[in-house]
Amino acid sequence: MNEPSEADSGIDPGWPEEAVARLVGALAPQPTATVTPGQTLVTELGYDSLLLVQLSFELEDLFSVVPVGPEDAPPIGSVGEVQNYVVSKIRQGQAIVPEPGAVTECLRRLADGPAS
Template identity: 35%
Template sequence: MTETDPADLSRLLCQVVGLMAPQPLDSPSPTDRLVGDLGFHSLALVELAFTLEDLFAMEDMVMDNATGIDRVSDIEELVREAIDAGTARMPDDETLAELGERHGVIWEPTP
């Protein structure tokens, strides 16, 4: 079982969700609602799911269990469980840089 620093994962997911949000906030938080606060719609949610699958090298079955996700913290719980179960892993710097490039930004991790 892999231990993941909760603060690191939370910051990373807030950055990724904020990068992809149709209505981004200055500083997304774990309590933000994907649809209500960040403007995600069905197509944007599917894109987010595929991005998270790629970013965390998640098995497809993990995302199949994503029903009921409403807030950023729900994503964090799903990803943390997958990492702890060995069906996902934290992304490396190169993977994060590629994500930034796809979205037209230079990836700068939040301290």
């Protein structure tokens, strides 16, 4: 049985990329609402190794990415590389397109910080 496509779901085809950009911006050391595909995670956005691991876990949770080994981990270069990785996982049926409400809730949780 075929999974519904992005077009069938009524979600904008550019939504996965936008959701990734929002997540990347929210996790950056200096959170920003605007990131571009060409920005580098480490050099331009200030990600360190801990934030890269957190980004990987957040992507897994938000997009329900099938867990992978180190050889298939998300790229750590640019925002666009992360976006392409997530879209390829969706196309391979190894991830889902999250609803906008799920993205909003994830971003709210990240903004609130860890529970005391």
